[in-house]
Each structure stands twice: as C-alpha cells, then as structure tokens.
Amino acid sequence: MARVEFKNVVKEYVDEKRGNFTAVTGSDFIINDKEFVVFVGPSGCGKSTSLRMMAGLERQSSGDIIIGDRIVNDMHPKDRDIAMVFQDYALYPHMTIRENLSFGLKNLKRPKDEIERKVAEAANILGLTDMLERKPRELSGGQRQRVAVGRAIVRDPQVFLFDEPLSNLDAKLRVQVRVELAELHKRLGATIVYVTHDQVEAMTLGERIVVMNKGTIQQIASPTELYNKPNNMFVAGFIGSPAMNFIDSRIEGGRAFFEGGSIALDDAMTSGLKAYEGKPVVMGIRPEHIYGDDFVHIASKEHTIVAQVQVIENLGAENLVYFRIGSRMVTARVNPVTEARIGQTKTFVVDRSKLVFFDPSTEVRIEL
Structure with a gap:
C-alpha cells in the first residue's frame, strides 16, 4: 500500500x-x-472531483499528486495502481460473479492460477464464495456492492478509492455494509480514500475526515476532534446529527447574554473571551448537552435557558425538543419520558463546559 499526497492542487x-x-x-x-x-x-x-483527480479521471489544473513515491500528474489511470469503486455497481449482467471478479485480471493477462487464487481470496473475505456462479440480477443490492468491492480487492492496488458506494442502498443495508467496509479495512490493512455526503458514514468509518465546502478544505481531523473542536461554524453545523445549535450572544462581565436570558461562564471561558468583552459572539452547544430540568437534580439558574417549546420529535430512544431563541431554532436531545409539551414554557439546563464560541464576522471558532 502507499500514501497519497496533494500539493497545492487546483481544479478549474x-x-x-x-x-x-x-x-x-x-x-x-x-x-x-x-x-x-x-x-x-x-x-x-469538490470531494468527488478530488477523488477523480487521484484516480486520473480528471486532470488537475495545477499542483502535484503523489501516490507512493511517484508523481502521477501525467500518468494514465491504469498505471497509477489504484482501484476505484463507484456509486453504480457497474457489473456485467451477462457474466457470473466469478467472471465479474476475474475480468480485470484476465485483461491484464495474469496467469490462470493467480486469477483463481485471488478470486477465491476475495470471495472468502466478502462472503461471496457460495454466490460465484450466480448472475448479478440474482443478488441483493448489498451483495452486488460487495462484488464491486471484490473487483477492486483482486487487483491488490496501492490505494482503494470509494465514490459514495452506499448511496443506492436502503438505510438498514447501508449500516450493514458500512460495518463490513470497516472490518474489510482492518483485514486488508489498505490505504482507503472514501467519499460521501453522509456525515454519519464519515464519522463511523474515517480514521481522519476531510471536510470540504465550496472547493476548500475546512478541516482535517479525527472524528472526535471534528466533533469537539470544529474549526468553524460550517464544520460545527455539518458534523453531528442533529447539528450544533448556534445562539447569537454578547459577552459582558463573565456572562453570555442572549435574547431572553444569559449563562454564567467559568473562569477559563471568561479569560479566553476577554478580547470579546462587550462584543457579539455566536455561542455553540450540541443538542445532547442541553437537558430538560426534570432530569437534572441540581440545576443552577446560572446555566439555564427558559423558552417555549415549539416542536417535539419522538424518536423512541430519545426526544428532540425544539425552541426558539431570537431568530435561531434550538434543539435539545432529551430523555424520551420528558414532560415537555408543545406550547409549554420550559427550563432547559446547559452543560456550560461543552460551550464553544465563534467570531460572528469570520465564523471561526475562538480558542479558549
């Protein structure tokens, strides 16, 4: 396997x-x-464009792409030693699964015994051994996707590229195949670059995540760091479901004031926000860090929000309670037996140790 490097790569x-x-x-x-x-x-x-440039299906306008120890700017896709799995399975319908898996190796004129060995290994890894004589139409969507992955595995490439491979699967099957892909990575020890628009897929699969917006990388970090220390409001709002809440606030005297109330800040936050004294900020808090006061035994008024409940979504294992602060709708993820009712004025408790703050003009997180 090999590493992949982009050096000031631009695509116009x-x-x-x-x-x-x-x-x-x-x-x-x-x-x-x-x-x-x-x-x-x-x-x-720009995420799929980046992947296609790695594969050589798109030519970068400037900059260098390095795979392993080779600059591949002018290298044909077939010579880059990569394997790509697309959203569309792109299987040959008239061929058996065995023939689909072996087709690429036959084109490369590999020895027959090598082809048979690699097909058998891939089929065993992906649980396809009993399906090798079937045609694609006889398989489920998840099984077809495994065949598409198998075609990449038999190539034994330096790098695997996945372009939204689960988009055509239903929700339950997406979870199943997602787990299979994570296990596959452990077994192969492969370099894998995976593109998705689904942040849940990103958080559960990626050792590191590259968050992009409008062609620009916003942050590269582990799932935990992205979640707890987002670089800016875009990352904070994109990562996490439901998204982070943003509350327009003003810092004065060790408190964050917002429409209808305020929250006392601890000493570290007060010190970190010293430059914003008397100025507006955007306060961020995730829904799971806002609690209904009926489940908090000791709730100081110094870190509570009183608001009228607008909407309640009952999800079984939890309830999402929506209320408004100023022009912003705020979400609280609370216990499913909450006593909150639509139209009720309710007290919510904020875990102020989880608060983050953003500069409203740059939308960049303020380091505390």
Missing part, C-alpha cells in the same frame, strides 16, 4: 459563457499508508 473548469469555475482550491494534505480517510461535504464541494 473553463466555460466560455459563464467563465472559469474553481472546483478545488489549493488542496494540501497527506493520506498516510494504510489509513482510512473520508472526504465529506455537501454536493458540489
């Missing part, structure tokens, strides 16, 4: 009518050998 598209469009702006990163890295972001953020 030229349109005579609309002018130039920059899909990826100066990407710099290193994916380490045997690492599982996930690119995530909304549609059009």
Whole structure:
C-alpha cells in the first residue's frame, strides 16, 4: 500500500459563457499508508472531483499528486495502481460473479492460477464464495456492492478509492455494509480514500475526515476532534446529527447574554473571551448537552435557558425538543419520558463546559 499526497492542487473548469469555475482550491494534505480517510461535504464541494483527480479521471489544473513515491500528474489511470469503486455497481449482467471478479485480471493477462487464487481470496473475505456462479440480477443490492468491492480487492492496488458506494442502498443495508467496509479495512490493512455526503458514514468509518465546502478544505481531523473542536461554524453545523445549535450572544462581565436570558461562564471561558468583552459572539452547544430540568437534580439558574417549546420529535430512544431563541431554532436531545409539551414554557439546563464560541464576522471558532 502507499500514501497519497496533494500539493497545492487546483481544479478549474473553463466555460466560455459563464467563465472559469474553481472546483478545488489549493488542496494540501497527506493520506498516510494504510489509513482510512473520508472526504465529506455537501454536493458540489469538490470531494468527488478530488477523488477523480487521484484516480486520473480528471486532470488537475495545477499542483502535484503523489501516490507512493511517484508523481502521477501525467500518468494514465491504469498505471497509477489504484482501484476505484463507484456509486453504480457497474457489473456485467451477462457474466457470473466469478467472471465479474476475474475480468480485470484476465485483461491484464495474469496467469490462470493467480486469477483463481485471488478470486477465491476475495470471495472468502466478502462472503461471496457460495454466490460465484450466480448472475448479478440474482443478488441483493448489498451483495452486488460487495462484488464491486471484490473487483477492486483482486487487483491488490496501492490505494482503494470509494465514490459514495452506499448511496443506492436502503438505510438498514447501508449500516450493514458500512460495518463490513470497516472490518474489510482492518483485514486488508489498505490505504482507503472514501467519499460521501453522509456525515454519519464519515464519522463511523474515517480514521481522519476531510471536510470540504465550496472547493476548500475546512478541516482535517479525527472524528472526535471534528466533533469537539470544529474549526468553524460550517464544520460545527455539518458534523453531528442533529447539528450544533448556534445562539447569537454578547459577552459582558463573565456572562453570555442572549435574547431572553444569559449563562454564567467559568473562569477559563471568561479569560479566553476577554478580547470579546462587550462584543457579539455566536455561542455553540450540541443538542445532547442541553437537558430538560426534570432530569437534572441540581440545576443552577446560572446555566439555564427558559423558552417555549415549539416542536417535539419522538424518536423512541430519545426526544428532540425544539425552541426558539431570537431568530435561531434550538434543539435539545432529551430523555424520551420528558414532560415537555408543545406550547409549554420550559427550563432547559446547559452543560456550560461543552460551550464553544465563534467570531460572528469570520465564523471561526475562538480558542479558549
């Protein structure tokens, strides 16, 4: 396996009518050998374009792409020693699973015994051994996706590239195949680059995650760091479900004031926000760090919010309670037996140790 490196990679598209469009702006990163890295972001953020540039299906406008110890800028895709799994399974319907798995190796003129060995190994790893004589139409969506992964495994490439491979599967099957992919990475010890728009997939699969927006990398970090220390409001709002709450606030005298109330800050926060004294900030708090006061035995008024309940979503294992502070809708993830009712004025307790603050003009997180 091998590492992948982007050095100031830019991708521009030229349109005579609309002018130039920059899909990826100066990407710099290193994916380490045997690492599982996930690119995530909304549609059009540049994540799939980045993957396609690694594969050689798109040519970068400038910058260098390095796979292993080779600069591959001018290298044909077939010579880059990568294997790509697409959203569409792209299996040959008239071939058996065995024939689908072996097709690429036959084109490469590999010895027959080597082909048989690699097909058998891949089938065993993916639980396809009993299905080798079936046609793709006889398999479920999850099984077909495993065949698509198997075609990549038999190649024994330096790097595996996955472009939203679970998008065509239903929710339950996505979870199942997601677990299988995580186990597969452990077994193969492979370098895997995975693209998705689903932040749950990103958080559960990636050892590190590359968050992109509008062609620019916003943050590269582990799932835990992204969740607890997002670089900016975009990352904070994109990572986590439900998303982080943002409350327009003002710092004065060791308190964060907002419409209808205030929260006392601890000494460390007060010191870290000294430069914002008397100025507006955006206070961030995740839904699971807001509790209904009926489940908190000791609730200081110094870190509570009193608001009218607007909406309640009963999800069985938990309830999501929505209330409004100023123009912002705020979500609290509470115990499912909460006594909250729509229209009720309720006291919510905030875990102030989990508060984060952002500069409203730059949307960058303030280091405390």
